Amino acid sequence: MAGGVISGNSKAYPGELTWKVFVTCLVAACGGLIFGYDIGISGGVTSMTPFLKEFFPDVYKKESEIKASSNQYCKFNSATLTMFTSSLYLAALLASCVASFVTKACGRKISMLVGGITFCVGALLNGIAVNVWMLIVGRILLGIGIGFANQSVPLYLSEVAPYKWRGACNVLFQLSITVGILVANAVNYGFAQIKGGWGWRLSLGGAIVPAIIFIIGSLTLADTPNSLIQRGKLQEAKERLLKIRGVDNVDEEFNDLVEASEQSKKIKSPWFNLLKRKYRPQVFFAIAIPFFQQLTGMNVFMFYAPVLFKTMGFGDNASLLSALITGAVNTLATIVSILLVDKFGRRFWFLQGGIQMFVMQIVITGAIAFKFGFNGNPGELEKWYSILVVLAICIYIAGFAWSWGPLGWLVPSEIFPLEIRSAAQSVNVSVNMIFTFFIAQIFLQMLCALRFFLFVFFMIWVVLMTIVIYLYLPETKGIPIEEMAGIWKEHWYWKRFVPVADEEMAEVKDTKKDEDKN
Numbered sequence: 460m461a462g463g464v465i466s467g468n469s470k471a472y473p474g475e476l477t478w479k480v481f482v483t484c485l486v487a488a489c490g491g492l493i494f495g496y497d498i499g500i501s502g503g504v505t506s507m508t509p510f511l512k513e514f515f516p517d518v519y520k521k522e523s524e525i526k527a528s529s530n531q532y533c534k535f536n537s538a539t540l541t542m543f544t545s546s547l548y549l550a551a552l553l554a555s556c557v558a559s560f561v562t563k564a565c566g567r568k569i570s571m572l573v574g575g576i577t578f579c580v581g582a583l584l585n586g587i588a589v590n591v592w593m594l595i596v597g598r599i600l601l602g603i604g605i606g607f608a609n610q611s612v613p614l615y616l617s618e619v620a621p622y623k624w625r626g627a628c629n630v631l632f633q634l635s636i637t638v639g640i641l642v643a644n645a646v647n648y649g650f651a652q653i654k655g656g657w658g659w660r661l662s663l664g665g666a667i668v669p670a671i672i673f674i675i676g677s678l679t680l681a682d683t684p685n686s687l688i689q690r691g692k693l694q695e696a697k698e699r700l701l702k703i704r705g706v707d708n709v710d711e712e713f714n715d716l717v718e719a720s721e722q723s724k725k726i727k728s729p730w731f732n733l734l735k736r737k738y739r740p741q742v743f744f745a746i747a748i749p750f751f752q753q754l755t756g757m758n759v760f761m762f763y764a765p766v767l768f769k770t771m772g773f774g775d776n777a778s779l780l781s782a783l784i785t786g787a788v789n790t791l792a793t794i795v796s797i798l799l800v801d802k803f804g805r806r807f808w809f810l811q812g813g814i815q816m817f818v819m820q821i822v823i824t825g826a827i828a829f830k831f832g833f834n835g836n837p838g839e840l841e842k843w844y845s846i847l848v849v850l851a852i853c854i855y856i857a858g859f860a861w862s863w864g865p866l867g868w869l870v871p872s873e874i875f876p877l878e879i880r881s882a883a884q885s886v887n888v889s890v891n892m893i894f895t896f897f898i899a900q901i902f903l904q905m906l907c908a909l910r911f912f913l914f915v916f917f918m919i920w921v922v923l924m925t926i927v928i929y930l931y932l933p934e935t936k937g938i939p940i941e942e943m944a945g946i947w948k949e950h951w952y953w954k955r956f957v958p959v960a961d962e963e964m965a966e967v968k969d970t971k972k973d974e975d976k977n
């Protein structure tokens with residue numbers, strides 16, 4: 460990379476967190492809000508009796524017929540009900556692939572706008588739905604909105620944020636996801652009290668509010684200097700960079716951006732590049748981190764907490780209230796991560812969170828096995844039992860919220876070198892969406908089939924992921940992104956994949972030859 464003042468280990472471009480950048484962070488936060496609102500709203504709505512009666516009468520019938528004396532594990536098992544929840548993630552996965560082209564060719568802002576508008580239409584359709592297909596089409600539109608937003612917002616954010624603030628901005632995105640989930644839980648709790656049973660319309664239609672904020676926010680923002688440079692608008696890009704950095708001279712950073720853009724244009728196929736042996740560690744984590752994040756089982760609670768609490772014999776209101784409590788714990792524990800992730804490092808939180816989740820999974824499994832056994836027949840549920848279960852779930856959620864939650868987005872975004880960053884980030888987002896979809900779609904069937912063993916399934920994955928982090932993830936705290944390549948060269952396992960300087964030169968020549976041939 461050209462130019463740049465070297466300070467200690469890293470370059471020090473001038474510029475602080477200006478108002479312009481702050482507004483950008485708010486817009487990014489709105490992107491997280493719509494994602495979180497969706498995660499939180501569907502579980503609550505699908506536990507509302509009037510909603511079930513109107514759209515899923517079979518599930519309602521089964522739920523009311525199954526009395527306390529029969530198998531509670533299977534009372535919500537319905538493929539159409541899970542399709543309602545999970546259709547969104549499939550749509551988001553496909554949309555994020557399309558969005559990567561739109562974002563590159565037309566700029567980040569256009570993708571954000573497309574995301575906001577599609578999401579808004581989906582929310583409207585859901586709010587006025589009169590049949591199940593209107594609901595599902597609405598959710599597909601929401602999913603497309605989220606796919607576009609999640610692809611473009613983090614990119615926009617990391618391109619606009621001054622490098623010193625990039626980490627904090629990143630966890631802010633997770634914080635806004637958790638705030639979205641919490642707001643959705645509160646909205647569900649409030650609207651479920653409405654007499655007449657149409658509160659679910661307000662819950663689903665309420666998604667219009669974060670969508671409108673997001674659309675207005677996107678309209679007020681200019682595109683990133685990186686995107687402008689990529690599209691040949693050099694003068695505009697320089698003016699934009701001067702504005703967002705709030706200083707008189709941005710030459711060094713601007714020259715580096717131009718050079719980075721030229722370098723990245725030389726690579727004709729970043730996707731093909733991912734297959735190269737030297738990128739094995741990064742690609743491994745681009746897949747493993749989102750995969751493991753979903754296999755913690757966290758979304759079982761995010762999507763289905765009220766359903767799960769109802770399964771365990773809580774009443775309608777108690778279920779929604781408990782979901783509200785778990786949502787609040789999720790948000791508060793994420794703040795802990797913002798404050799301490801740079802102090803103790805990524806590995807510490809991954810390992811601490813993994814152990815905490817594992818221990819709580821044992822408690823939750825034990826509690827469910829003790830009362831529900833294999834037949835799913837709990838008999839009378841005492842108060843101490845309900846409190847113990849909610850408490851164990853809260854401690855589990857806190858464990859996720861200061862470890863795999865934020866780190867699942869932060870670590871991948873800081874380990875990819877520039878030449879594969881955008882392609883590898885797409886892999887990261889896609890894997891996250893595939894497994895979010897997978898968990899949402901099969902959880903209720905798994906609960907019915909595996910009973911309390913379901914939690915043992917997630918427990919095994921938590922042990923595995925904790926071991927993988929312990930053995931294979933080097934610490935990334937406090938290392939500038941451009942120097943991140945060095946951590947693999949020193950790692951006991953990954954060093955065999957990463958070429959030393961001479962081999963690297965030879966490889967650059969080979970790549971050039973390959974590309975010339977093409």
Ligand code: BGC
Nearest residue numbers: 498637758761864865867895
């Ligand atoms: C995950 C979501 C999850 C949320 C919970 C995010 O990091 O990607 O799947 O629902 O955290 O807070």
